[in-house]
Amino acid sequence: MVKKEIIIIGAGASGLMAAGRYKNRDIALLEANAKPAQKIMISGGGKCNITNKKISPDHYLGEQGFIKQVLQEYGQHALLADFKKQGLDPVLRKENQYFCKNSASELVSVLMRACKDIPIFYNHKVHAIEKKKDFIITTDKGVFEAQKVVVATGGLSYPKIGASDIAFKIAEYFGHTIHRLNPALVGFTLQKEQFWMKELSGISLPVKIQIESKKIQDDLLFAHRGISGPAILNSSLYWKRGEIEIDFAPNTVLNETFFCHKKQISTALKLPKRFTKAFLDAIGLVDQPLFKLDTTEQKKLQRLKSYRFAPAGNFGYTKAEVTSGGIATDEIDVDTMMSQKCKGLYFLGECLDVTGELGGYNFQWAFSTAQRLTV
Numbered sequence: 001m002v003k004k005e006i007i008i009i010g011a012g013a014s015g016l017m018a019a020g021r022y023k024n025r026d027i028a029l030l031e032a033n034a035k036p037a038q039k040i041m042i043s044g045g046g047k048c049n050i051t052n053k054k055i056s057p058d059h060y061l062g063e064q065g066f067i068k069q070v071l072q073e074y075g076q077h078a079l080l081a082d083f084k085k086q087g088l089d090p091v092l093r094k095e096n097q098y099f100c101k102n103s104a105s106e107l108v109s110v111l112m113r114a115c116k117d118i119p120i121f122y123n124h125k126v127h128a129i130e131k132k133k134d135f136i137i138t139t140d141k142g143v144f145e146a147q148k149v150v151v152a153t154g155g156l157s158y159p160k161i162g163a164s165d166i167a168f169k170i171a172e173y174f175g176h177t178i179h180r181l182n183p184a185l186v187g188f189t190l191q192k193e194q195f196w197m198k199e200l201s202g203i204s205l206p207v208k209i210q211i212e213s214k215k216i217q218d219d220l221l222f223a224h225r226g227i228s229g230p231a232i233l234n235s236s237l238y239w240k241r242g243e244i245e246i247d248f249a250p251n252t253v254l255n256e257t258f259f260c261h262k263k264q265i266s267t268a269l270k271l272p273k274r275f276t277k278a279f280l281d282a283i284g285l286v287d288q289p290l291f292k293l294d295t296t297e298q299k300k301l302q303r304l305k306s307y308r309f310a311p312a313g314n315f316g317y318t319k320a321e322v323t324s325g326g327i328a329t330d331e332i333d334v335d336t337m338m339s340q341k342c343k344g345l346y347f348l349g350e351c352l353d354v355t356g357e358l359g360g361y362n363f364q365w366a367f368s369t370a371q372r373l374t375v
């Protein structure tokens with residue numbers, strides 16, 4: 001049996017960063033995959049959106065006090081400065097988002113360099129942990145013993161690259177509360193009445209979405225299975241199975257002057273023609289000069305600014321970027337990331353009940369928790 005002082009489970013974003021910080025201790029990493037950091041490798045279109053200029057708790061779902069404490073010690077500035085020292089200089093794209101310059105492998109190399117002398121047991125999938133005097137960790141390749149265990153195994157999203165429910169099983173076993181888990185940062189599937197949107201696969205539009213009390217302004221992408229794009233992915237964080245409202249033309253005012261136009265509706269709207277045609281069909285309006293619309297027809301067209309409907313569901317964990325919900329943070333010591341239910345057991349990253357918006361917020365969370373770890 002391999003015995004270590006510290007075992008970190010999961011060689012992903014938070015696990016690798018945490019391991020690097022404790023490289024001078026008697027430490028090992030257990031990883032289910034044959035390679036480290038598979039999510040980093042596929043993230044941000046292969047360039048990994050590492051962090052954001054606007055990191056703050058209000059871009060996260062979860063207990064705000066806990067999030068604030070974790071982020072204030074090690075936010076985007078500290079993270080970028082650390083990476084710069086290690087030779088990684090992320091570039092700013094899309095206004096506020098920091099990405100690797102050429103490839104996500106630049107970030108993985110930096111994290112792996114810091115873990116250079118640490119044994120990493122690849123292809124070791126953890127099945128269970130028990131606590132006797134020390135922790136006994138059972139994997140599909142043998143048993144390990146450690147005085148301290150750090151669980152950094154992420155959430156349920158993208159099972160095809162190694163995601164598992166082990167963090168939640170371990171947490172539950174030791175008496176933790178798990179807040180309801182859901183696929184998040186994910187596209188919506190549609191009910192029959194909105195199937196007209198499926199015909200528009202590939203079209204992208206800037207929209208404004210009202211969901212619960214949240215207003216989101218970004219691009220919507222019509223997809224083969226439903227609707228996606230950044231506006232929808234962010235909406236999925238806040239969706240509670242009710243209606244959402246979409247303004248498909250946030251830059252157009254449908255006022256009296258607009259309705260005096262001699263132009264056809266489809267010309268005046270300056271939206272993709274295929275979209276306008278499908279939308280008009282869906283609301284039962286014929287394309288015609290605007291001034292010819294009567295009051296009832298004008299009212300119908302106003303639905304363009306406030307199209308309300310309830311999505312059928314979402315694309316599920318196979319497509320979701322993250323898992324919302326997770327291990328209740330009021331049972332975790334914010335100064336050390338140690339479980340308040342079991343001494344010597346720690347949780348990092350996405351398995352906690354903290355979920356960030358799209359834009360680098362989730363990697364920042366993973367790295368901030370790794371820096372907070374005190375074992």
Ligand SMILES: Cc1cc2nc3c(=O)[nH]c(=O)nc-3n(C[C@H](O)[C@H](O)[C@H](O)COP(=O)(O)OP(=O)(O)OC[C@H]3O[C@@H](n4cnc5c(N)ncnc54)[C@H](O)[C@@H]3O)c2cc1C
Nearest residue numbers: 010012013014032043044049126154162349350360362363
């Ligand atoms: C397609 C996609 C794109 C994304 N893009 C971005 C982005 O650009 N920016 C951003 O901020 N976030 C992004 N995310 C989210 C981000 O990847 C995660 O929030 C982040 O990786 C979580 O870090 P973590 O350390 O908690 O877990 P992970 O990075 O998921 O690491 C967990 C590790 O644990 C291992 N593991 C799991 N179960 C076991 C087990 N039973 N035994 C042993 N090992 C196990 C896994 O194989 C994995 O290596 C994206 C996610 C996806 C799926």
